[in-house]
C-alpha cells in the first residue's frame with residue numbers, strides 16, 4: 200500500500216515531510232488534519248496518542264510520529280540526492296546537526312509564542328511572548344552562523360534539512376519577531392526554496408488550492424479510510 204503522511208494545517212511542521220515525499224519520487228498519499236480540532240480527536244489519537252502532527256503510516260502498515268524520524272524514513276526510501284547524504288558519508292553528521300538544530304533550537308524557540316497564542320492564562324501571555332521573542336532572535340542568529348556562506352544547509356543542493364527549515368522559518372511571518380532583512384542569508388535560502396516545485400506544491404496543499412505534484416502524490420485519504428491496513432493498538 201502507499202504510505203500516508205498525516206499533515207497538520209494551518210502551517211504545520213509536517214510541511215517538510217510533504218516536500219521530502221515529493222522529492223523522493225515514491226508514491227504516497229496525504230491525510231489532512233485540522234489543528235486544533237481534529238488533531239485532538241479520538242479518531243486521530245488512534246494514530247498519534249500525543250495528539251500531534253505529523254504522523255506516518257508506512258507501506259508496511261507501521262505507524263509512527265516525530266518529524267525527524269519521518270524525514271529519515273522517507274530519506275531511506277529513495278536515492279534522490281535531495282534525501283541528503285547517507286549514514287556512511289561524512290556529510291551525514293552535518294545533516295543530523297542541521298536537523299537537530301532546527302528541531303531543538305528553532306522549532307522550540309517558537310513554542311512559548313504558540314503557547315501564548317493558543318490560550319495561556321492572561322497573566323502568562325506577556326512573559327511567554329517575551330521569552331519566545333528572545334529565543335527566536337537567538338535561534339535565527341545561530342542558524343545564520345550555522346549556514347555560514349553556504350547556499351544550502353547541507354552539501355551542494357537542497358536536502359530534507361532545507362525542507363524542514365522551510366516548514367519552521369515561516370512561523371516568523373505569523374509571529375513577526377524578526378525583520379527577514381536582518382538575516383539576508385536565511386531569507387535567500389527561503390527564496391531559493393520557494394522556487395522549488397515541491398515547496399509550491401506543499402503550500403498549495405496546505406491552502407487547499409489546486410496542487411500540481413512533481414512527485415508521485417496519489418491523492419488525499421480521509422481519516423476513517425486511513426486506518427485500513429494500519430497496525431493500530433486495539
Ligand SMILES: N[C@@H](CCC(=O)N[C@@H](CS)C(=O)NCC(=O)O)C(=O)O
Nearest residue numbers: 211212234235238251252253265266
Ligand atoms: N516533536 C514533534 C512535535 C510535533 C508538534 O508539535 N506538532 C504540532 C504542529 S507543528 C501539533 O501537532 N500541534 C498540535 C496542535 O496545535 O493542536 C515532531 O517533531 O513531530
